[in-house]
Amino acid sequence: MLITIISIVIIDFINLTLLSRPANNSSPHKPTDHFPFGSAGVPIKLAGIDIGSRSIEFVILDSETTEIIDRFQAETSIDLSKQLGLIRERYDWGHLVSTGYGRQLAQKVLGGDVITEIKAYTTSAHHFHPTIDTVIDLGGQDTKALSINRSSGQLHKFEMNDKCSAGTGKFFEMMAGSLGLSLDELVAEALRGSKSVEINSTCTVFAESEVISLLTSGVALADIARAIHEALLTKLVSLLSRVIRSDSGEILFVGGGAKNRAMVQLLAEALNRQVIVPPHPDFYGAYGAAIHAIKSV
Amino acid sequence: MNPLFNDDFQEFPLKRALAQVMSKREAGAKVIGAYCSYAPVEVVWAMGGVPAVLCAFSNAPIAKAEETLPVNLCPLIKSSFGFIELKTCPFFELTDAVVGETTCDGKKKMFELIQEHRPLYVMDLPQCPTNEGAVAYWRHSINGFKKFLEETFATTISDAAIEESIRECNRKNRLVEGIFAFGACKPAVITWQEMYAVATYAMSAQGSDAITQLEGIIATLTTRQEQKQFTSPEGAKRVLITGCPVGGDVLKVLRLVDEEGAAIVGLDSCTGLKPYANVTEEGSGDPLLAIAKRYLKIPCACMTPNTGRFEVLKQQVESLKPDLVIDLVLQSCHTYNVEAVKVESYVREDLGTNYLKVVTDFSQQDLGQLKTRIAAALEMN
Ligand code: SF4
Numbered sequence: 001m002l003i004t005i006i007s008i009v010i011i012d013f014i015n016l017t018l019l020s021r022p023a024n025n026s027s028p029h030k031p032t033d034h035f036p037f038g039s040a041g042v043p044i045k046l047a048g049i050d051i052g053s054r055s056i057e058f059v060i061l062d063s064e065t066t067e068i069i070d071r072f073q074a075e076t077s078i079d080l081s082k083q084l085g086l087i088r089e090r091y092d093w094g095h096l097v098s099t100g101y102g103r104q105l106a107q108k109v110l111g112g113d114v115i116t117e118i119k120a121y122t123t124s125a126h127h128f129h130p131t132i133d134t135v136i137d138l139g140g141q142d143t144k145a146l147s148i149n150r151s152s153g154q155l156h157k158f159e160m161n162d163k164c165s166a167g168t169g170k171f172f173e174m175m176a177g178s179l180g181l182s183l184d185e186l187v188a189e190a191l192r193g194s195k196s197v198e199i200n201s202t203c204t205v206f207a208e209s210e211v212i213s214l215l216t217s218g219v220a221l222a223d224i225a226r227a228i229h230e231a232l233l234t235k236l237v238s239l240l241s242r243v244i245r246s247d248s249g250e251i252l253f254v255g256g257g258a259k260n261r262a263m264v265q266l267l268a269e270a271l272n273r274q275v276i277v278p279p280h281p282d283f284y285g286a287y288g289a290a291i292h293a294i295k296s297v
Numbered sequence: 298m299n300p301l302f303n304d305d306f307q308e309f310p311l312k313r314a315l316a317q318v319m320s321k322r323e324a325g326a327k328v329i330g331a332y333c334s335y336a337p338v339e340v341v342w343a344m345g346g347v348p349a350v351l352c353a354f355s356n357a358p359i360a361k362a363e364e365t366l367p368v369n370l371c372p373l374i375k376s377s378f379g380f381i382e383l384k385t386c387p388f389f390e391l392t393d394a395v396v397g398e399t400t401c402d403g404k405k406k407m408f409e410l411i412q413e414h415r416p417l418y419v420m421d422l423p424q425c426p427t428n429e430g431a432v433a434y435w436r437h438s439i440n441g442f443k444k445f446l447e448e449t450f451a452t453t454i455s456d457a458a459i460e461e462s463i464r465e466c467n468r469k470n471r472l473v474e475g476i477f478a479f480g481a482c483k484p485a486v487i488t489w490q491e492m493y494a495v496a497t498y499a500m501s502a503q504g505s506d507a508i509t510q511l512e513g514i515i516a517t518l519t520t521r522q523e524q525k526q527f528t529s530p531e532g533a534k535r536v537l538i539t540g541c542p543v544g545g546d547v548l549k550v551l552r553l554v555d556e557e558g559a560a561i562v563g564l565d566s567c568t569g570l571k572p573y574a575n576v577t578e579e580g581s582g583d584p585l586l587a588i589a590k591r592y593l594k595i596p597c598a599c600m601t602p603n604t605g606r607f608e609v610l611k612q613q614v615e616s617l618k619p620d621l622v623i624d625l626v627l628q629s630c631h632t633y634n635v636e637a638v639k640v641e642s643y644v645r646e647d648l649g650t651n652y653l654k655v656v657t658d659f660s661q662q663d664l665g666q667l668k669t670r671i672a673a674a675l676e677m678n
């Protein structure tokens with residue numbers, strides 16, 4: 001069996017619940033380009049917002065340095081318009097681009113342009129990691145695999161999971177719930193577990209009954225936790241195998257799911273490739289939107 | 298801009314088709330329900346009958362169908378069956394007999410379940426159309442269908458009548474092709490809604506009325522072209538739709554393309570150009586053989602090999618110049634879903650055109666995700 005040396009970079013978990021938590025985090029990587037100034041020669045604040053069905057990420061970049069001036073993450077509120085209204089009151093920016101499922105509504109409330117998450121991820125991935133051509137995003141409700149042209153930064157091809165929550169981050173939450181664990185505990189168990197059993201379904205309903213029957217037949221919790229990860233891994237590998245090329249090197253893993261260390265490790269082993277998790281992987285949609293805003297400056 | 302049809306059915310192509318079938322029925326024509334482009338309508342017209350398309354695209358009867366049929370079956374089959382169970386398909390209620398073909402497994406087994414409702418004839422369709430004996434066998438099946446009609450309705454269908462209907466269908470089909478050819482105009486002068494309306498209309502129309510109507514449409518489109526009356530803005534991205542038949546609730550995919558500001562310039566499926574392409578030889582002396590040859594050229598994914606699909610895609614991409622080909626696959630349609638592997642690589646690598654496969658059903662639950670996919674594919678290049 002091949003043993004791969006995996007380098008995993010996971011830095012800085014962010015508090016999920018705040019609506020506004022201004023933080024002077026610096027840009028995750030050194031900017032690779034120089035950004036334009038505003039017409040008066042003054043750097044412009046570029047905002048990017050990624051509205052998912054579960055969480056919102058918002059960033060403000062400095063157009064000159066691409067330093068992150070401000071960022072926050074919050075759960076998506078049921079009253080999204082009101083939530084967006086608050087953002088409009090508390091922040092100011094020169095130009096804003098919205099992405100994610102709520103992008104259309106965000107445009108109505110906040111103005112600016114819209115791009116899809118797929119374009120946003122392509123933009124940020126290529127900006128911060130120009131040598132990587134394969135990206136996987138494991139989000140709360142969907143999963144995307146992207147193939148990017150390394151020289152042009154253009155999206156070559158993308159794949160998404162089928163319509164249900166099978167194959168997404170939501171799956172872990174549900175499974176942790178049926179084992180009576182928190183998400184962190186589930187991940188910790190999985191890292192301890194070994195591959196002794198299989199869960200065949202990523203349909204949350206079926207998988208739950210599989211998990212319960214494994215529990216009652218006395219299988220170790222850690223092994224069940226591992227099997228849960230393996231079930232989702234199969235989905236990720238099948239999505240990735242549709243976009244990966246023979247000369248692809250490292251894989252960039254972004255989205256909230258990239259914070260799951262067990263998943264990152266299993267993915268690297270399964271693909272026999274380095275899997276790179278950047279700081280703040282769940283902000284890549286918002287970064288991409290903000291970087292895209294440069295085009296409008 | 299003048300509409301293509303000057304009637305009361307502007308937004309309702311199916312109601313127009315229903316009115317066509319009803320008026321022919323009132324005039325004494327037998328209504329023959331058909332589920333597929335392989336139904337040899339020339340024979341139906343030769344009998345003085347009228348074909349009516351029974352493929353259904355509504356989500357409404359699916360729950361009813363799932364009381365009997367498996368859930369993981371093509372929605373087109375479930376919808377068509379559910380309507381029959383509920384007795385709410387106006388087209389089926391008008392039929393005097395039904396013809397089916399052994400295309401995909403789901404459909405042919407569904408026919409067994411509806412046979413008590415109407416006189417039904419299932420034509421055995423060879424699935425390797427280029428193999429030796431395929432055409433002769435298909436001719437044999439067509440002859441069986443002709444005999445079924447003759448026996449069911451105590452009539453005879455002469456070769457001369459079939460020859461005449463071949464000529465009429467050819468004439469009509471050339472006009473439909475001519476209308477779809479306007480898809481090549483840049484910017485567009487015809488919308489997908491109009492193409493869909495023409496394809497739906499032509500299925501149950503024949504004779505001089507049909508010719509006059511279709512010629513009128515060509516004149517209208519020519520005027521639009523000359524007077525630069527465009528149906529999409531200059532520079533709009535262009536999309537060709539291929540894959541499974543579309544209609545009703547699955548038109549959601551086409552509407553999402555509209556929402557993104559792109560223009561659909563071609564409908565390549567069985568609810569678009571496919572049933573009208575290819576010419577049947579006239580005056581061959583064996584009209585059933587001529588029909589058999591033409592129908593076996595229909596590039597359906599049920600066939601293997603289905604080389605015609607790639608030839609048609611090449612022609613369409615070359616003439617319509619789409620920025621994106623959307624391969625629309627109905628859930629559980631294995632033939633189109635598996636063929637998509639080859640279609641994707643052909644469209645991307647050989648034709649150098651962007652490609653997106655969309656697998657969907659008649660429900661609305663995947664709208665958000667479809668919107669993202671379609672928008673993302675249109676953002677590319
Ligand atoms: S796609 Fe094939 S099976 Fe379906 S209607 Fe067309 S020819 Fe018939």
Ligand code: SF4
Nearest residue numbers: 371373401541627630
């Ligand atoms: S769409 Fe596919 S599965 Fe459905 S009836 Fe047509 S060929 Fe059969």
